[in-house]
Amino acid sequence: MSELVRRSGLRVQTLNPREQGNSGCPVRNSLLYLDNAATSFPKPDSVCxxxxxxxxxxxxxxxxxxxxxxxxxxxxxxxxxxxxxxxxxxxxxxxxxxxxxxxxxxxxxxxxxxxxxxxxxxxxxxxxxxxxxxxxxxxxxxxxxxxxxxxxxxxxxxxxxxxxxxxxxxxxxxxxxxxxxxxxxxxxxxxxxxxxxxxxxxxxxxxxxxxxxxxxxxxxxxxxxxxxxxxxxxxxxxxxxxxxxxxxxxxxxxxxxxxxxxxxxxxxxxxxxxxxxxxxxxxxxxxxxxxxxxxxxxxxxGVEKLRSQIHARTAQLLEELKRLQNVSVLRPCLESSNCGIVSFNIGHMDCQDVAMILDQSFDIQSRAGLHCAPLLHQTLDPRSSHGTIRLSPGVFTTEDDIAHAVQAVREIAAHA
Structure with missing residues (x-):
């Protein structure tokens, strides 16, 4: 456990392995992967x-x-x-x-x-x-x-x-x-x-x-x-x-x-x-x-089925994050035509620190930083040079996964 996590006062948790879903869906390990905008994971069993x-x-x-x-x-x-x-x-x-x-x-x-x-x-x-x-x-x-x-x-x-x-x-x-x-x-x-x-x-x-x-x-x-x-x-x-x-x-x-x-x-x-x-x-x-x-x-x-699944998990994540104190979601993420990406910050915390805590205390894989899109960040917040935390659900993300991610953000925000 890093010094950063120790200072946060958050306890280290290990998630229970996720249950196997419908046919062709992979069995989850203990990590919660929410970085599908970088590369999708897990893959369908047939791909592996x-x-x-x-x-x-x-x-x-x-x-x-x-x-x-x-x-x-x-x-x-x-x-x-x-x-x-x-x-x-x-x-x-x-x-x-x-x-x-x-x-x-x-x-x-x-x-x-x-x-x-x-x-x-x-x-x-x-x-x-x-x-x-x-x-x-x-x-x-x-x-x-x-x-x-x-x-x-x-x-x-x-x-x-x-x-x-x-x-x-x-x-x-x-x-x-x-x-x-x-x-x-x-x-x-x-x-x-x-x-x-x-x-x-x-x-x-x-x-x-x-x-x-x-x-x-x-x-x-x-x-x-x-x-x-x-x-x-x-x-x-x-x-x-x-x-x-x-x-x-x-x-x-x-x-x-x-x-x-x-x-x-x-x-x-x-x-x-x-x-x-x-x-x-x-x-x-x-x-x-x-x-x-x-x-x-x-x-x-069917693409529409997959779009609908990701949309449902994204909407769930946005709805819950909006209710949290000390959490600010980038405004364009709230639009209905969202392909499955949520970017936010917690108070004045460095987004890289938040991503590290999510990983080391909650076993949640996210992405933090400018996401290789510097002009976008200059437009949305010219004062910020650090970027945002990004969570991106995938086709295998469940309601329980999102609930766990929201709880993790809630605990981090309470200590920010």
Whole structure:
């Protein structure tokens, strides 16, 4: 037990193991995991089983053999793409590229699509996975970056300012954050995309926090690029991500990596066909086989069912935290269109200290800090340089889990 916990006066507790839920749901250990916005946990049993079976018996590299297991790997990858296409409203599965993570997907577009002198629109809601590549490109090739503010009460992008910038400047690319990783607020993407397209700009959607457990259709939103993590709402293993491209835009996007693809090996020129153009080297097959099992599980359960479960637990958490003295919840978290994220502070306590107490005294895993979204925190509280505590329920979070988390926060707040 740390000195910090000793000073808090809080007792160390060990939670009882959670009971096994309905079929396919993992048995909980003694820790309460509420950091699903970082990476989802636990995974469905079928995901863990699929990865284990593959690691013990896969023994094949996709696209690089004619033996049965290599062909089985090819079929698994193709089926995973088809499942993702169904889940995300992508009309052509071959337009889905497997990447390392959402950051890799975003960088593929930003560093490949933008050219010297281009102008790009981002927002104060964006993650550093967007902001840092843009800053690097600004310094290296002189792109212009326009940052659109958001309403600190509703959490929505400032639509009039967005429209004004698109009308007054020649913007090549707009980056939209589907849902904030700090407030959970989901944006009106379709409306903003219509404005962007009306002024000749392409749209890149960062769906890191929504893909898998929030209704999402690339076709309906009409975005040009969609980037997502495979290990968050899509419930796959770490080391997986996807990039979806509107057909034809791949010709405007040079790959960041070149190399062997198992096709056209007689040529020194990178193949141009999709998705091979962007998939050089051996793919992360253990990760993709887990993502394959995860997307199959999600399609069986239904996205709306998963969204409803997370919404119920998030609403329960917000309702209880609002009643606690000395606890302040970020205002945009209270909006109904919340993908499952609650950020708050306790009195004048440092959020990192609160996270440590939650872990060491209550066995609750949370996240504390700026959450890689510095411009958002500057907007919501310019005086604070520390950030917030973030709790993010997942599809397996129960009512009892939330009740325990609220009780923990109540005890910490009483000692603050």
């Amino acid at each position: 089983d699929a990865v284990d079976v593959w690691m013990r018996g896969g023994a094949a590299a996709a696209g690089r053999g004619t033996h049965r297991k290599a062909e089985a790997a090819d079929r698994m990858i193709d089926e995973c793409r088809r499942q993702l296409a169904t889940l995300l409203g992508v009309s052509i599965p071959a337009q889905i590229v497997f990447t390392l993570n959402c950051t890799d997907s975003l960088n593929t577009v930003l560093q490949g699509f933008l050219e010297p002198g281009d102008a790009v629109v981002a927002t104060a809601l964006d993650h550093n996975s967007v902001l840092r590549p843009l800053e690097a490109l600004r310094q290296r090739i002189g792109i212009a970056v326009e940052i659109i503010p958001f309403d600190p009460v509703t959490g929505l992008i400032d639509a009039p300012r967005f429209t004004q910038v698109l009308a007054e400047k020649k913007i090549r690319l707009v980056v939209l954050n589907h849902a904030s990783n700090v407030t959970g607020r989901v944006q009106s993407v379709a409306e903003l995309t219509r404005v962007a397209h009306a002024h000749g700009a392409s749209v890149l959607l960062d769906a890191a926090q929504t893909a898998g457990h929030w209704p999402l259709s690339m076709a309906e939103l009409d975005v040009d690029f969609l980037a997502a993590a495979g290990h968050k709402g899509l419930l796959g293993p770490l080391g997986t991500g996807i990039l979806c491209l509107r057909r034809g835009l791949e010709t405007q996007l040079p790959p960041l990596r070149f190399g062997g693809t198992g096709t056209a090996s007689e040529s020194l020129v990178q193949p141009s066909d999709m998705p091979t153009r962007f998939e050089s080297g051996n793919l992360n097959l253990p990760g993709i086989v887990g993502l394959h099992a995860a997307t199959k599980w999600i399609l069986t359960q």
